[in-house]
Amino acid sequence: DAGVTQSPTHLIKTRGQHVTLRCSPISGHKSVSWYQQVLGQGPQFIFQYYEKEERGRGNFPDRFSARQFPNYSSELNVNALLLGDSALYLCASSYRVGYNEQFFGPGTRLTVL
């Protein structure tokens, strides 16, 4: 079975631009979470979605938004990019909210110039 997939793997943007990152969960998993990992730090929670509804949100500005589609895939959108948004963005899937174990994708490396 395929694991969590993310696209693209790498992305370079300039300040002020907008970016969309995509994630496909493991087949049968209905919950998707997004994390930001800045170089040298542990991942930080951004969002969790379950059955297309937002179930949790971390301490990130409104420039960050996400959604989940009927097939349980998800998009993370970031508007008005700042240099500080440069990071590895990780998607994780789990069977459902309340199920502890999350499985991570390889991430999307975003560089903002």
Place this chain on the structure above:
Amino acid sequence: AQSVTQLDSHVSVSEGTPVLLRCNYSSSYSPSLFWYVQHPNKGLQLLLKYTSAATLVKGINGFEAEFKKSETSFHLTKPSAHMSDAAEYFCVVSDLNSGGSNYKLTFGKGTLLTVNP
């Protein structure tokens, strides 16, 4: 609020010697605790998890961790390090909130394990 402190940012061992990566946690509820490993340019892989069953948890690749509530610790150990163990290790806590569901993982800052030949 939940938090995790990894006490060492970098641990260096020789191949064949024991590994100890230290983690303390803070949690308002009954925590679930995890150790994840991240190899360079790879995603995060779950090593092991504690979810209020046995306090000594065995994981993959010979790793294990012991949950000590009195010390609020969840240290990761391995009897004999292998070169392939060199990676970044993250201690992670997840609270069960009053509704019985948890929605986020809180990561420590990571410990870089170096294994010398």
